Amino acid sequence: MKLKDRVVIITGAAHGIGEAYARRCVKEGAAVLVADIDGEAGRRLAEELQAAGGKAAAERVDVSSPEETRRMADVAVKRFGRIDALVCNAGIYPLTEWEKITLDDWQRVLNVNLTGTFLCCKAVVPRMKEQRRGSIVTIASSTFWSGSPRLAHYIASKGGVIGLTRAMAKEFGPYGITVNCVAPGLTQTATVRNAYAEEWFQKRIDEQCIKRKQMPEDLTGAIVFLCSEDAAFVTGQCLQVNGGMSFN
Numbered sequence: 001m002k003l004k005d006r007v008v009i010i011t012g013a014a015h016g017i018g019e020a021y022a023r024r025c026v027k028e029g030a031a032v033l034v035a036d037i038d039g040e041a042g043r044r045l046a047e048e049l050q051a052a053g054g055k056a057a058a059e060r061v062d063v064s065s066p067e068e069t070r071r072m073a074d075v076a077v078k079r080f081g082r083i084d085a086l087v088c089n090a091g092i093y094p095l096t097e098w099e100k101i102t103l104d105d106w107q108r109v110l111n112v113n114l115t116g117t118f119l120c121c122k123a124v125v126p127r128m129k130e131q132r133r134g135s136i137v138t139i140a141s142s143t144f145w146s147g148s149p150r151l152a153h154y155i156a157s158k159g160g161v162i163g164l165t166r167a168m169a170k171e172f173g174p175y176g177i178t179v180n181c182v183a184p185g186l187t188q189t190a191t192v193r194n195a196y197a198e199e200w201f202q203k204r205i206d207e208q209c210i211k212r213k214q215m216p217e218d219l220t221g222a223i224v225f226l227c228s229e230d231a232a233f234v235t236g237q238c239l240q241v242n243g244g245m246s247f248n
Ligand SMILES: NC(=O)c1ccc[n+]([C@@H]2O[C@H](COP(=O)([O-])OP(=O)(O)OC[C@H]3O[C@@H](n4cnc5c(N)ncnc54)[C@H](O)[C@@H]3O)[C@@H](O)[C@H]2O)c1
Pocket: 011, 012, 013, 014, 015, 016, 017, 018, 035, 036, 037, 038, 061, 062, 063, 064, 088, 089, 090, 091, 092, 093, 112, 116, 139, 140, 141, 142, 183, 184, 185, 186, 187, 188, 189, 190, 191, 192
């Protein structure tokens, strides 16, 4: 129970890797707010976690909306009394060739991945400053180091997330707030499986030190650690969890 009674907001937690974070954090004793634009799936997951004896609630939120992210923070406080951790996991990664990326595509990806991270942090930091304690975990991608075709807008947004993480670590450290980043490798979620052919996964495995597909559960230990008291003196870092596909 490494997160016993900690209140953790996880964005994009209704599906994919975020869902694995939510399940693991509840198992570790946290009260989790499942914050996702797919409100219905978020509600179903929160109900399932509650039925199994865990503490969870759901809120529909578009992370690119200032009003909705503020409401997300308010709901967490109303439901659970405070906010100990925020995991900025919501993200989109539409595969688009360079020639076909329109300004709208570019802005949409930046809005969700980078501005969304900024807005969620904006929403929770006043409360964390009051508490003089908090853990923020942002989510980047190993593609920041390795590069990858058809993802120029996405990789640019994740580079921004890493920069924002470092800036916030310096700014919020004096208030007892840590800010770290986790960078996943290519991970088997439904969205990824629909986007890539099997040969692509094999190529990635060839580049890894550990020779198997990466699963959402491979990432949950890093999140639990960074949201826990054990990481109270760790801040401004970016941890790549990718079976050794690329290094910092
Ligand atoms: N899967 C991978 O290979 C991989 C690799 C590196 C980084 N990542 C990052 O991990 C995170 C999760 O990826 P995933 O593969 O689980 O994605 P996913 O598509 O499986 O799930 C994303 C979740 O975010 C939600 N979401 C989308 N837009 C939102 C918005 N505007 N507001 C709130 N919620 C929104 C979706 O409803 C969904 O529940 C993303 O930030 C992604 O960039 C994933």
